[in-house]
Amino acid sequence: MTNLLLQADDVLRQRLDARHSGDRQTLRALVVSTIAFGAAYGLAMGSFGGVWGERAWLAVFSAAKVPFLLLATFAVSLPSFLVLNVLFGLRDDLGRVVRALAAAQAGVGIVLASFAPVTIFWNVSFADYQTAILYNAAIFAVASFAGQWLLRGYYRPLVARRPRHRYLMRAWLGVYAFVGIQMAWVLRPFVGDPLADVRFFREDAWGNAYVAVWRVLADVLR
Incomplete structure (x- = not known):
């Protein structure tokens, strides 16, 4: 535990x-x-x-899904990004690039974990399922913003040496967000509906997040 906390301090302080x-x-x-x-x-x-009861499995499922979401999104996004770096003549910096990206990933996890006590308090205080979904979406947004901030810091020496890294960093953020949203959609539920059966995946897990959002917007605008 001590090593994990020291590692978290190093990540956040970029050391x-x-x-x-x-x-x-x-x-x-x-x-x-x-x-x-x-x-x-x-x-x-x-x-x-x-x-209590079967609902305890939902906490176990989410404990497995959140790190898998972060690492799977990273793994899916990384190969094409590395190829782009090579095409842009940045092959010599690949080791530093991967380390910067991995540090940002760890930063997202650290920020999420820092909100765990507040999240438990929220779950005890509010019983509305949709409110819980919005709350956790907001926490993920905050953690993602913190991860982007850390990534900019880790990329600063790379950009100073070769300004092309700035454009590739922006490309990474776009690809990562695109993959991450769809990955989260496939892995849902992270927050279990009290009125639904306990399941690891939804029955329609392989749907498309962007199509679903478009349908919701279309219904609202009608």
């Missing part, structure tokens, strides 16, 4: 070299942090509606 001797060790520690802190928020997130 990754302070505790690890090489890129591989640093990446391993960042992945562990993403899993541990993401799972902590997932437990809190999945506690909506109580954790």
